[in-house]
Structure formats: structure tokens, C-alpha cells
Amino acid sequence: MKPSKTQAQLSDEARKRPTINDIARLAGVSKKTVSRVINASPYVREDTRERIEAVIAEMGYAPDPQARGLAFRRSFLIGVVHDNPNPQYVVTMQQGLLDGMRGSGFELVVHPCDRQNPSFLEDLRGFVERQKLFGVVLTPSVSEDERAAQLLREIGCEYVRVASVSLDDANHMIETRDRVGGREAGRHIAELGHTQVAFISGPPMFRSSHERRGGFEEGLAEKGLALEAQFAMEGAYTFESGIAAARDLLSRPNRPTAIFAANDEMAAGVLHAARDLGLRVPEDVTVVGYDDFDLATRLWPALTTVRTPTREIGRLAVERLMGRDDERRNPKDRLPTLVVRKSSGPPPKA
Template sequence: MSKSPTPEEGASEGLRRRPTINDIARLAGVSKKTVSRVINASPFVRDDTRERIQAVIAELGFAPDPQARGLAYGRAFLIGLVYDNPNPQYVVNMQLGLLDGMRNSGFELVVHPCDRSSPTFLDDLRAFIERQRLYGVVLTPSVSEDERAAKLMADIGCAYVRVASVTLDTPDHMIETRDRLGGREAAAHLAELGHTKIAFLSGPPTFRSSHERRSGFEEALNERGLSLAKAYVAEGAYTYESGVECGRALLEMADRPTAIFAGNDEMAAGVLQAARQLGVRVPEDVSVVGFDDFQIASRLWPTLTTVRTPTREIGRLAVERLMGREDDSRDPKSRLPSLVVRESTAPPAKR
């Protein structure tokens, strides 16, 4: 006589097709609405009920259908990352942070690179949001600093969070990175080493971060009786190539600076390359400081002293705020800039 299957075996055998939310509800002995609440991480479900539903979900390998959920809720379970940024590592780290925050949420990430200078910038952004039927978007610099983009979000009723170096919106729509503090850290470090002839390599003026990093840098220099000479200021583009070009110009000066603060690590890497090309030793002849502390900083030679900005942590926080899942217990200092001292800085050589 053949053995009768257990209820669990029968359930598995009867669900060779893709399981649905109705199947989960039936096997867990709850309503479809309760299953939906568990899938969407609602707090309004008893722990024992949640565990029972999650056990059935795990047993059947159930995965919510984003299209079906979108139809049911009148929107897609998609979050957009919108960026216009020349630094690819920033975009990668931000994506990783967003994905960290979206884990087990049922949401998926879509990205939208754009060009703020394009005459179709706003139309393209609107079309992206409406075509994807997004739940919401995270706007990163320099898009986040464009009031036209924020107004568009409000006009079309799209939830959004802006990541920017200063507060530009209400707290529920903002993550402030406070880049000015990072500029101050760089200036304090170089001044304490004894440098007085210090250059600044800025990013493009269309980025608020360029101005904030310079403002903090100059503030801290002035507090120590130092100043930033106009001849020692160069404008880059947050790219490696602009770092090489501007680095050469600064290092070829007859009275060259003994230290250079570059507005990001890509440009700092370019300055190191320019120094090698010109036979200028780092840090013996010139100290170099970057900003970001992306992976490249610890892989350069010499390794780069830089201001760390926790981009991945900021991305996670931004998307959690967007979804209403923010954990208030985390230390807010964890997302502030901080100096990481490595091999590219030293006291100036005595002449």
C-alpha cells in the first residue's frame, strides 16, 4: 500500500506551477491581505503569524510578481536613482547603498543617468518616472541641487529624497552630506603639518559640493591665519583627466604650492600622475589630499590621504527615508565626512 503524502508534501506536489499569494494565504490559514502585509514588511502583523507566513513563503520559494503588485497598488514597486555625475565610483557606491536599504523590501532599483544641461532634461525625467510608474526617486548631485527637478517631483506627485551637501528641502526630503565639514578637515590637516602654500583644485561650478568644499577649506585656513591665494586655485571637472591637467599647471608654477587639496579622489589621482610625469615627489615635494575615500584612494601609490564620505551609507539612509523604513537608532555621525590619513601627506620640505 502506498503511503499518503503529508499535507506539506501534498502542498509541494500541488504547486508545480508558480505559487501565488492565494496559495500562501490558504496554506498559512490567513487572509490574502495578511500575506500582503507580511510581504510589504508591515508592522501590523503578529509575530507568530508573520513567522508562519514566512515559513510557507520560504518552503514554496514564493517571490512576489512586481507587475502584479504594481497593478494591485496602482504603481510599480520600483525606486529610481537619478544622477548626472562624472564620477562612476560615486554612482556605484550610491547604488550599493540603495540596494542595502531595499533588501527584503520587495522593491527593485532602476537607474536614470541624465544631463542637466540638456534642453529636454525635465521632459526626459518626467517620461522616465511616468513610464516606469515609480514609487519614488532618489536624486543625487547635481540633479538634487536643481530646484526644477524637485518642483517636478511635487507637480507629478512622485515621492523623492534629495542627497546634497546642504539642506535644500524639508527633512523628509533631504539627506545632507555636509561637505563643508570635509573641506575644514582637509585644511586643518595640511595646516597642522606646517603647510602655508596650499592650492585648491575644485570641481565644476555646477556642483554645490564644489563651493561647499572650498568654503569649508578657506574657513579653516583663515582661522589658522592662512589664506588661499587666487593663483593657487584651479577649476577641474571631478575627472581624472582634469586632475592631470590642473595638477601639471599647479606643479609647473615657479613658486609652486607645497600641498594640493583636490575636490575628489579622481582629480587627486590625476594630480599624483602629473607629479610623476614632472618628477615631483609625493609627499616629499608636495602633499596631496583628496575627497571621497573611494576604493581608488587606498590603491594608489602613494596611498591617498583623503576626506571620507560614506556614500554607501548615505544611499542606504536615503532609500530607507523614502520608504519610511528609517532606523532612528543609528548614530548620525556615521554619515559625516572624516579625514583618513595615509601616505600622500607630510610636513613641507625645508628650503
């Protein structure tokens, strides 16, 4: 009778078995790409597929059947998770995701949440597991919460994070570079000749609030200016918070001659408050926003703002999730850029 293998021998053999990480390293690709080849995904270039299959054959790699079973039980659903108070951002992001999914056979499922709620992580897990999601796109500020990314890693759910700075490896990130946009706004206001400038931020839990302010201050500093503490106001990325902050700023005897609001919703609130106070834009006060959603051209005067390609970013995020993104694309194509319209001008003459 053939003797059974000892535990040590079994353990030895397990250690010698090639893993998916070994295949990825030898083929010079990501683990995600190897997984797509194993699961017969159509979204892998033919030359890449052939290279990976050759390594698999050479190494005698056999994927874990239990892990593959889990993969095949997943649905053709992609989730987007958001807790953004700006409805236009949410809608525009969804349009971009749908652009990227067109013709793929995947469908979009939306999960609004409140990451300050004690049940946030439990709800997120339930959403992913109930829907058996193929993957998830995390948008700000959920994308900035490391607990959410860690949860998705633990349960084996693919994800891509959209955030103002890089928070993860490249396969999991689309970076929006908000500091660059803030810098453009600061330069523009300083070059117009303003010296009394104000900033209305978004909620402090959003990384974009800090990045846009940081860039704004850098743009001012290039011209020898600084943002005074008395002119730094906290908003909530909502129209109403823009009105409240602007009424405070513009009712002061020593009011600012220019206001940079960290999104277009708040900038619209600034225009509303200025009009209520009998001030002209831009003759009495310059107003600059951030986003360049459709709202910016529907206001009077049309809003000078920083354009961030949210729809394009949504498309890139979901394509990256599905393995369809083209790595040859220039990341500069999605950098924020300033769009000058009628709401900005030189400061009023003394």
C-alpha cells in the same frame, strides 16, 4: 421630492471634510506616513499605525479613491537619477541603494541624465511616468536643481534628495555636510606646516564644489592661512582634469607645496602629474583628496583623503524613501572624516 444641494452647500461640506494633512497634524506624523497606513504599507511601526487609524476613525476620514488608485498602480520600482561625472560615486551610491532595498521586494532603475540639456525635465517626467515609479532618489547635482524636486512634487512622486546642504524638509533630504569635510582637509594641511596651498574644485554647477572649498578655506583660516586666488583651479571631478590642473600648478616657479583636490579622481590625476614632473609625494608636494573610494588605497602613495560614507548615505536615502529609516540614528554617524595615509607630510625644507 428632496431638494438638491446648492453649490454653496456642497462647497461648505467639502471644506469641512478632513484631509490627509489634518490627519497627519492630529496624529503628529508626516503626510507620507499617513499615506503609507492608508495604502497598507508594512513599513510603519505598529504603535504609529494604531494612532493614525484611531484619528482616521474619529475624524471619519475617507481617502480620495482616485488618489488611492494612482498609488496602487505604481510599480515596485525605485529610480535613481544622476548626472555625476565620477563613475565610482555612481557605483558606490547604487551599492548603498541596493543594500537598503534588500528584502523589500523593490528593484532599482537607473536614469543617467544631463541637467543642462533642454530636455532634462521632460526626460525626467517621462522616466517617472513610464516606469510608474514608487519613488526617486536624486543625487548631486540633480538633487540641487529645485526644478527637478518641483516636478516630482507636481506629479505626486515621492523623492529623497542627497546633497551637501539641506535643500528641503527632513523627509526629503539626506545631507552630506561637505563643508565639514573640506574643513578637515584645510586643518590637516595647515597643521603639517604648509603655507603655499592649492585647491582643485569640481564643476561650479555642483554645490559640493563650493561647500568643499568653503570648508577648506575655513580650516586654513583657523591657522591664519588663506587660499590665494592664483592657487584656486577649476576641475571637473575627473582624472583628466586633475592632471591638467596639477600640471599648471606644479610647473610654476613658485609652486604650491600642498594640493587639496575636491575628489579622489582628481587627486589621482595630481599624483600622476607630479610623477611626470619628477616630483615626489609627499616629500615635494602633499596631496589630499575627497571621498575615500577604493581608489584611494590602490594609488601609490596611498591617498590621504576625506572619507564620506557614500554607500551608507545611499542606504539611508532609499530607506527614508520607503519609510524604513530609523529616526534614532545619530546624524553624526555619516559626517565626513579625514583618513591620513602616505600622500601627506610636512612641506619640503628650503
